[in-house]
Amino acid sequence: MREEGSPVPKPVLTARGRATRERIVTAAADLMHRRGVAGTSLDDVRAATGTSKSQLYHYFTDKSALVGAVVQWQVGRVLMAQQPELDGIDSMADLCRWRDRVVELNRDAHALGGCPLGRLAAELAEADRCAPIELVDGFAAWQRHLALGLGRMRDRGELDAEPDVLAAGLLAAVQGGLLLAQAARSVQPLEAALDLALSGVAAQLAPSAGPARV
Amino acid sequence: MREEGSPVPKPVLTARGRATRERIVTAAADLMHRRGVAGTSLDDVRAATGTSKSQLYHYFTDKSALVGAVVQWQVGRVLMAQQPELDGIDSMADLCRWRDRVVELNRDAHALGGCPLGRLAAELAEADRCAPIELVDGFAAWQRHLALGLGRMRDRGELDAEPDVLAAGLLAAVQGGLLLAQAARSVQPLEAALDLALSGVAAQLAPSAGPARV
Incomplete structure (x- = not known):
């Protein structure tokens, strides 16, 4: 949950954390490029990367945060x-x-x-x-x-x-x-x-x- | 159902039939422009136009036929x-x-x-x-x-x-x-x-x- 206007605190990631985040973004980018953003759910991304719900939310507060990361990538x-x-x-x-x-x-x-x-x-x-x-x-x-x-x-x-x-x-x-x-x-x-x-x-x-x- | 390669027989439409078809295409075009094609189901189009399933299928054999009509429109x-x-x-x-x-x-x-x-x-x-x-x-x-x-x-x-x-x-x-x-x-x-x-x-x-x- 994020208050309007307050900056999102970015978790400090270990090398392994950075690699996991990168793996999620890469897989999400591929799915979204092929099926569209609307056609790609967070569950699809979890399935493609073998990550748990809590793992995914550790890196991205919601789908729009993941989309933003995909765009930057x-x-x-x-x-x-x-x-x-x-x-x-x-x-x-x-x-x-x-x-x-x-x-x-x-x-x-x-x-x-x-x-x-x-x-x-x-x-x-x-x-x-x-x-x-x-x-x-x-x-x-x-x-x-x-x-x-x-x-x-x-x-x-x-x-x-x-x-x-x-x-x-x-x-x-x-x-x-x-x-x-x-x-x-x-x-x-x-x-x-x-x-x-x-x-x-x-x-x-x-x-x-x-x-x-x- | 349509055999590969066989032409789709186009129903001869009355003036009223043409008006209904036009109304369906216009509403589908609006929905697809706002929500995307993937985000627009035939049920959405039926709800927006107040048409029955059999009415819709009378004019369009499937979603891709409707999408084709929307593109032409x-x-x-x-x-x-x-x-x-x-x-x-x-x-x-x-x-x-x-x-x-x-x-x-x-x-x-x-x-x-x-x-x-x-x-x-x-x-x-x-x-x-x-x-x-x-x-x-x-x-x-x-x-x-x-x-x-x-x-x-x-x-x-x-x-x-x-x-x-x-x-x-x-x-x-x-x-x-x-x-x-x-x-x-x-x-x-x-x-x-x-x-x-x-x-x-x-x-x-x-x-x-x-x-x-x-």
Whole structure:
């Protein structure tokens, strides 16, 4: 039980405790990615991990705490998969390398599965609710990684645009591209989305790329 | 019961029958948009519409038949909301008008709800399955509407790019933008996504906009 506004005291975990918590989060992430959050009960997670009710509640006060941990775990995993290309963005050529990495990951997955964060966002941000804070933070972190590289280009005078806005557009291209790729079972929509967005970034390179602007 | 491969015989409906079917589909669409497809049972739909089990099965052989009808209904509704801007695309200025309409719709919804088709796609295209055919067809129809206008521009020599590929990129920008808008509870990601994509289209205008290309 948790009072509104009071911070949740985090138990200090031993190495073994950390390993158990990690095992629960990993199994829950897998179940929730396959069956959806609504289709995954705490009993399912207990069954998949062989943990008791009291063990599970020792690590997570309720299902929403577990969902938050799953979101954070997926954020880390999604960003890790794009490394080092994501943090290496320092030029248009680097952006294309990052694009190629994102497409490669989708091709390896046979265009299935979509983005784990996008799937969670579509399910958790219901018609009348917004997404859990861990998801908002996750997208913001992803966008920040992109904006950092674009900011370096802007600071050197190579880019004539707001890095944050471009980064939001690029992230949307990834999300929309992955969603359509999954529906079509083909990487082509993802490639089309990223190529169009990168074409938009290239149009805002300064000064050689000229004034093509909407 | 339906044999694999045999066409489902469609009952000929009276005006009253069509109205009942429409009422069931509308209520199911609302429930599925709010609670998800997995969170909506046929019993929920019966309760919401005051129909009997045999009435429901008269119109829909099973839940997946109802889901298919809901997807088709949502496709029609989503495309209708963008009219006449979507079919009026014949220039860069028209594309911007369509962009403004999509943003306006999202602003009217307080950036909540996302795209009904995107939500259905994220839920129905599970990790190891692709989306139902009605959804694939729906995205394809939307993309075709966009490609038709871009094709006219290309045929007049005003655009130097493949209309279908640009249309896929624009549709992805809408989908990704709406997803991030819902997570952030703000239309800004949608605006950023569409502006970047339109900037990419503008960069491929021929011949005045120059060679900015990735």
